[in-house]
Amino acid sequence: MTQSPNESDVRVRLAALVDASALSVDLLLVDAHRSDAPIVYDVPISAELAGQLLAQVAETASVALDAELRPVQPGFTPGPAQWVHAQIVDGPLADLEPLVRAPTHQQYDRDAEFGRRSLMVLRVRSRDGAELGRLYQGFSPEKALAHSKRILALWNGEQFASLDAEPLVIDRALRLFAFDDVAVMKSNSAYESLFGALPDLRVQAAAPSRPPSANWTSSAPTSCRPPVNRTST
Structure with missing residues (x-):
């Protein structure tokens, strides 16, 4: 079932993510995310990349x-x-969220294998560890830190240095936030390209309305940028 939460609640959750200095991030890779047994990997990253x-x-x-x-x-x-x-x-997203939010995950290593269509997740928390949200992005094997079949070199400003693995390519076009059981996205396709079709909202429009879940209302940060009032033009 798909419904829309209150817009002001959505804005509160987004506002909690606008100050990068107050946040921490974990990088996760998910294989077989639309199967009955997805595997979530925790990928170690440097402080520079996290920033x-x-x-x-x-x-x-x-x-x-x-x-x-x-x-x-x-x-x-x-x-x-x-x-x-x-x-x-x-x-699929609702099923995956509890796995992504688990306290620990399998540690990534270079021998990990991924299907043709997998996921990359940025798990964002406050500095004191409070869960704030996740950003989901498509991930394919050619973007993985896999063993290289070539000799690669990277110019570091002074000389070429050898790379013994393919670089991890991360798209800057983040398009899908997940906050508990709420998705905020650039378009319907941001969800559909990763998880398949959204439920048929025209059928659901005839169903009795359902209030937002307790998780949604209780976990939203309270001290954030105030909601923006907008009028149609």
Whole structure:
């Protein structure tokens, strides 16, 4: 079942991510995310890379926060200054979220194998460890830290240094936030390209409304940028 949470709640959750200096991040890779047994890997990253990832998270959250937020609807294509949101209480993302939020995961190593379509997840928390949200992105084997079949060299400013592994390629175009059972995305396709079709909202429109889950309302940060009031033009 898919519903839309209150817009002000969505803005509170996004606002909690706009100050990169107040955040910490874990990089996770997920294999077989649409199967009955997905595998979540914890990927060690440097402080420098973590800082770059958090800067991109903060930038994307700011863009979404400044956008017009609309409930997800079949056939609606958001414009450049619009994002959509929906409550996702079943389906692949809802099933995967508890695994991603688990205290520990399998440690990544270079021999790990991934299917053609897997996931990369940025798990964002506050400095004191409070869970704030996850950002999901598609991931393919050619973007993995796999054994190289070539000799690679990288210019470090003074000389070429040998690389014994392929670089991990991370797309800056982050398009899907997950907050408990709520998804905030640049478009419907941001969800559908990773997890398949959203439930049929036209059928659900006839069903009795369901209030947001207790997790959603109770875990939202309380001291964030105030909601933005917008009027149609």
